[in-house]
Amino acid sequence: MRVLHAVALAAFFATATGPLAGDSTIGAISILNPWTRATPTGARVGVGYFTLRNNGAADALIKVSSDAAGEAIMHETTSDNGVMRMRAVDALTLPPGASMAFKPGGHHVMFTDLKAPFKAGDTIKATLTFERAGSVTVAFAVYAAGAAAPLDAAPATPGMEGQ
Ligand SMILES: [Cu+2]
Numbered sequence: 001m002r003v004l005h006a007v008a009l010a011a012f013f014a015t016a017t018g019p020l021a022g023d024s025t026i027g028a029i030s031i032l033n034p035w036t037r038a039t040p041t042g043a044r045v046g047v048g049y050f051t052l053r054n055n056g057a058a059d060a061l062i063k064v065s066s067d068a069a070g071e072a073i074m075h076e077t078t079s080d081n082g083v084m085r086m087r088a089v090d091a092l093t094l095p096p097g098a099s100m101a102f103k104p105g106g107h108h109v110m111f112t113d114l115k116a117p118f119k120a121g122d123t124i125k126a127t128l129t130f131e132r133a134g135s136v137t138v139a140f141a142v143y144a145a146g147a148a149a150p151l152d153a154a155p156a157t158p159g160m161e162g163q
Helices: 002-019
Strands: 024-026 029-037 047-053 059-065 068-078 083-088 093-096 099-101 110-113 123-130 134-143
Touching: 002 047, 024 134, 029 123, 047 059, 047 093, 047 123, 047 134, 110 123
Parallel strands: 029 134
Antiparallel strands: 024 029, 029 047, 047 099, 047 110, 059 093, 059 123, 068 083, 068 110, 123 134
């Protein structure tokens, strides 16, 4: 609870004073609040989230890469007859004016073959490539293992906390 409290407070101050440190812009695209969770020692996989806002013409997120991981893959969580599954997404279309949240239980970036565990308080850099806007490197804030979304407090889908 203490961690959630601190996160909520941080979100309050961020709202009051401007964008979070991790917010980035490339062309007409804003990448807001990139975050991930600490990973246990020995874990090979991490999961990243952020919100995209497209203030310009239609675009698409076509690639994610990170030096911290062997691979970074866009995933979508779907429910197949009540069974939650993850499916790789090659490109994510962003219509003009679109706002798209990557969040627990929904779209996320899967970091695989981690070079080192993600530690709370650190940042993880990843490069997002957009078809029209180009590439931008953003810093994912690493929150404690099990942390809920810092700004969007929607709980993770049961059983999908690690996704
Ligand atoms: Cu996944």
